[in-house]
Amino acid sequence: MKRVCPLCNGLYEIEISCPNCGRDMSDNGPVVNYLDNYSPYLLDDISHTEDGAAEDECTHLFCCPSCGKDKRVGIGRVEI
Numbered sequence: 001m002k003r004v005c006p007l008c009n010g011l012y013e014i015e016i017s018c019p020n021c022g023r024d025m026s027d028n029g030p031v032v033n034y035l036d037n038y039s040p041y042l043l044d045d046i047s048h049t050e051d052g053a054a055e056d057e058c059t060h061l062f063c064c065p066s067c068g069k070d071k072r073v074g075i076g077r078v079e080i
């Protein structure tokens with residue numbers, strides 16, 4: 001049994017509505033891929049992971065193609 005992020009593994013996609021304009025936001029991938037641009041955020045995530053607090057979540061960055069708003073969403077891992 002292995003716990004994986006369903007979005008990273010292409011199991012399914014989720015739809016997130018933009019809090020600004022209500023358009024569907026697009027998944028820009030897990031936040032860990034944005035180390036260079038988002039290091040202040042990532043430091044947070046790393047400390048959570050080391051605590052085990054966010055172990056069951058993969059944080060994805062969603063971006064609104066319409067207004068440019070971005071939002072981090074914790075995706076629960078599933079067992080496969």
Ligand SMILES: [Zn+2]
Pocket residue numbers: 005006007008009029030058059060075
């Ligand atoms: Zn993921």
Ligand SMILES: [Zn+2]
Pocket residue numbers: 018019020021022023064065066067068069
């Ligand atoms: Zn928007």
